[in-house]
Amino acid sequence: MNSEEDYKNSKGNYNNSKGNYKNSEEDYENSKGNSDSLNIRVESYSAMFQRAKEKSEGVFIPFIVAGDPDFETSLQIVRELVEGGADALEIGFPFSDPVADGPTVQSADIRSLNAGMTTAKGFEFIRKIREFTSIPIGLLVYYNLIYKMGVDTFYENARKSGVNGILAADLPPEEAGDAVKAAEKNGLNQIFLAAETTSNERLQEIIKLCSGFLYVVSVMGVTGARSEMGTSTVEMVGRMRSHTKLPLCVGFGISKPEHITEVIKAGANGAIVGSILIDVIAENLGDQDILKAKIRESCREMKEATLKDQIE
Amino acid sequence: MIMSGKFGRYGGVFVPELLIPALEELEGAFLKYREDKKFNKELEYYLQEFAGRPTSLYFARNLSEKWGCKVYLKREDMLHTGAHKINNTLGQGLLAKYMGKERLIAETGAGQHGIATAVVGALLNIPTEVYMGSEDVERQKLNVFRMELSGARVLSVDSGSRTLKDAINQAFRDWITNVDTTHYLIGSTMGPHPYPTMVKHFQKVIGRETKEQILQKEGELPDAVIACVGGGSNSIGIFSEFIDDEEVELIGVEGGGEGIGSGRTGATLSVGTEGILHGSFSYVLQNFDGQITEAHSVSAGLDYPGVGPEHSYLKITGRAEYVAITNKEALRGFELLSKYEGIIPALESSHAVAYAEKYAKMKENRGRSIVVNLSGRGDKDMFLVAREMGEKI
Numbered sequence: 207m208n209s210e211e212d213y214k215n216s217k218g219n220y221n222n223s224k225g226n227y228k229n230s231e232e233d234y235e236n237s238k239g240n241s242d243s244l245n246i247r248v249e250s251y252s253a254m255f256q257r258a259k260e261k262s263e264g265v266f267i268p269f270i271v272a273g274d275p276d277f278e279t280s281l282q283i284v285r286e287l288v289e290g291g292a293d294a295l296e297i298g299f300p301f302s303d304p305v306a307d308g309p310t311v312q313s314a315d316i317r318s319l320n321a322g323m324t325t326a327k328g329f330e331f332i333r334k335i336r337e338f339t340s341i342p343i344g345l346l347v348y349y350n351l352i353y354k355m356g357v358d359t360f361y362e363n364a365r366k367s368g369v370n371g372i373l374a375a376d377l378p379p380e381e382a383g384d385a386v387k388a389a390e391k392n393g394l395n396q397i398f399l400a401a402e403t404t405s406n407e408r409l410q411e412i413i414k415l416c417s418g419f420l421y422v423v424s425v426m427g428v429t430g431a432r433s434e435m436g437t438s439t440v441e442m443v444g445r446m447r448s449h450t451k452l453p454l455c456v457g458f459g460i461s462k463p464e465h466i467t468e469v470i471k472a473g474a475n476g477a478i479v480g481s482i483l484i485d486v487i488a489e490n491l492g493d494q495d496i497l498k499a500k501i502r503e504s505c506r507e508m509k510e511a512t513l514k515d516q517i518e
Numbered sequence: 519m520i521m522s523g524k525f526g527r528y529g530g531v532f533v534p535e536l537l538i539p540a541l542e543e544l545e546g547a548f549l550k551y552r553e554d555k556k557f558n559k560e561l562e563y564y565l566q567e568f569a570g571r572p573t574s575l576y577f578a579r580n581l582s583e584k585w586g587c588k589v590y591l592k593r594e595d596m597l598h599t600g601a602h603k604i605n606n607t608l609g610q611g612l613l614a615k616y617m618g619k620e621r622l623i624a625e626t627g628a629g630q631h632g633i634a635t636a637v638v639g640a641l642l643n644i645p646t647e648v649y650m651g652s653e654d655v656e657r658q659k660l661n662v663f664r665m666e667l668s669g670a671r672v673l674s675v676d677s678g679s680r681t682l683k684d685a686i687n688q689a690f691r692d693w694i695t696n697v698d699t700t701h702y703l704i705g706s707t708m709g710p711h712p713y714p715t716m717v718k719h720f721q722k723v724i725g726r727e728t729k730e731q732i733l734q735k736e737g738e739l740p741d742a743v744i745a746c747v748g749g750g751s752n753s754i755g756i757f758s759e760f761i762d763d764e765e766v767e768l769i770g771v772e773g774g775g776e777g778i779g780s781g782r783t784g785a786t787l788s789v790g791t792e793g794i795l796h797g798s799f800s801y802v803l804q805n806f807d808g809q810i811t812e813a814h815s816v817s818a819g820l821d822y823p824g825v826g827p828e829h830s831y832l833k834i835t836g837r838a839e840y841v842a843i844t845n846k847e848a849l850r851g852f853e854l855l856s857k858y859e860g861i862i863p864a865l866e867s868s869h870a871v872a873y874a875e876k877y878a879k880m881k882e883n884r885g886r887s888i889v890v891n892l893s894g895r896g897d898k899d900m901f902l903v904a905r906e907m908g909e910k911i
């Protein structure tokens with residue numbers, strides 16, 4: 207028995223939260239071959255960090271889940287992020303079992319999957335973003351999505367759709383051999399996480415494989431907005447700064463412009479902000495105009511927190 | 519990590535970076551205390567005095583006559599709390615205590631592992647919290663009450679599938695947030711390294727006893743060892759001692775649900791494909807994209823869309839064979855054992871019994887000796903079975 211068929215047959219047996227999500231085989235077939243023709247301009251992470259450095263400011267990287275709450279709205283939200291001053295974008299592909307994520311991102315994943323998001327559509331989403339911006343785009347995924355498509359194919363599709371870098375939340379250096387190779391082959395950055403509990407020795411191992419920037423996890427925990435920023439975050443950023451020249455971007459739990467200013471002052475190059483924006487999406491599902499206006503406003507505030515006069 | 523935690527290509531540590539130090543600490547402690555005299559003595563004491571080991575290897579005379587085979591039952595159903603799960607929770611609970619952890623967390627589906635963790639928390643005086651999908655909380659109220667009586671707090675999980683899979687996700691999230699103080703007591707041979715190796719270590723006692731007992735009773739090894747496979751712990755526990763004895767057939771029985779072609783099945787090794795779930799690379803139930811799908815089995819303990827990585831390895835190398843038994847067949851196994859031997863098995867174990875009948879009735883197997891691992895007793899399943907049989911209790 208082919209399991210593929212098995213799952214198709216089981217469609218409709220569950221309610222929406224049961225994880226029987228759209229099968230992207232069709233999307234995948236349809237998308238083949240139309241990507242190479244794209245003539246896209248992509249700014250590198252290093253150029254972007256250099257640009258910020260010249261202006262003596264930090265970078266602001268918003269995170270959203272592709273297709274949340276649906277493909278079109280999500281794309282419009284990305285436009286607002288770019289208009290609102292994002293220096294780069296972090297785009298999540300939804301996963302049924304996101305163990306590193308708190309309830310906010312989990313809900314976004316479910317909304318997106320229920321609206322029919324698939325991996326193939328995810329790449330299409332990136333291509334659509336590339337029609338209006340060249341700022342760096344990082345993908346945030348769980349490794350099973352990469353593995354299932356085939357590591358090489360996934361990275362090739364990422365390159366062709368205009369992705370800069372890939373971070374797999376559940377892929378520590380121990381297991382990252384294939385991914386790092388595929389990233390190199392396709393000229394993409396493989397991005398890794400580091401946290402307070404990461405020892406200096408381990409940090410060295412991570413840095414050897416990491417390129418683009420190092421994703422510094424600001425809290426011990428899962429993603430989600432926190433009202434307070436731990437004092438240890440500042441220390442941790444300092445420690446990591448002393449170990450690497452790689453740009454450092456701090457994420458997980460950042461919810462206020464003050465947090466952004468704080469981590470940049472501590473030596474980080476930028477901040478990644480997700481849950482607070484996704485909360486805005488979740489709270490304004492009924493009214494697109496308000497949603498877009500609020501997203502743009504949030505972005506403006508947070509970008510402002512990275513500016514020269516704030517961080518000096 | 520000292521070890522790679524791989525079984526061939528399977529296993530590994532597919533977890534967020536935040537958990538790596540905790541897994542390293544756990545691996546270190548496991549490797550240390552597994553050789554430690556005091557630790558082993560204490561564990562042996564509890565296994566004997568608290569859990570009720572050794573369990574007997576019972577010759578099922580009536581079924582043997584009926585089936586034309588020698589049928590032995592490894593009576594893990596006789597253990598305290600009613601299943602083999604206690605072997606592992608005692609081992610890991612004690613390890614957590616030696617590591618100075620102040621809190622245990624666990625996941626549970628039907629509640630068996632949750633109860634086995636709760637009583638160990640009470641025994642060792644470690645506060646215990648058990649994650650359980652809100653649907654399971656509703657379906658297994660009795661077990662929720664049992665856990666609470668033993669002092670554990672049951673945390674209902676409302677996200678995703680609201681069953682075991684998401685209880686595990688939530689337990690991981692808790693662990694990521696509280697790694698310093700907390701030990702995550704995983705209930706089967708799944709999850710990231712060192713769990714599959716460690717849980718096997720604590721469940722190996724089943725196989726060790728079985729081998730000794732069968733040699734004593736029969737003077738030779740059995741022809742086949744049959745066990746049900748959810749995450750894979752009772753099966754690995756009994757298989758491991760026989761893996762090097764090539765002449766012994768090892769047969770894992772998965773929860774076939776409504777049939778492996780129905781789309782409503784828990785038979786991960788039979789119909790799944792390779793993928794990554796809950797920290798390890800193994801077979802999983804997933805769609806084209808790699809989104810994990812729901813498993814289905816009448817027995818909650820086999821209702822899981824993944825399987826321990828060592829089973830994937832044993833399948834691929836051909837050392838073990840994996841078969842699926844449907845809900846209906848399992849209920850027949852349940853009735854047979856109850857009626858002919860006066861032993862009411864857990865629905866999980868009933869799958870192994872049902873396959874034993876199939877095996878015994880194959881011509882080429884006539885007269886052979888079979889060991890069935892009776893992983894647990896059926897008390898927990900009474901309401902469900904009554905309902906399936908159309909009885910009101």
Ligand SMILES: Cc1ncc(COP(=O)(O)O)c(C=O)c1O
Binds near residue numbers: 747
């Ligand atoms: C009695 C019994 N047998 C078997 C299982 C399946 O788990 P495993 O495959 O880890 O032995 C369970 C799980 O809850 C159980 O309660």
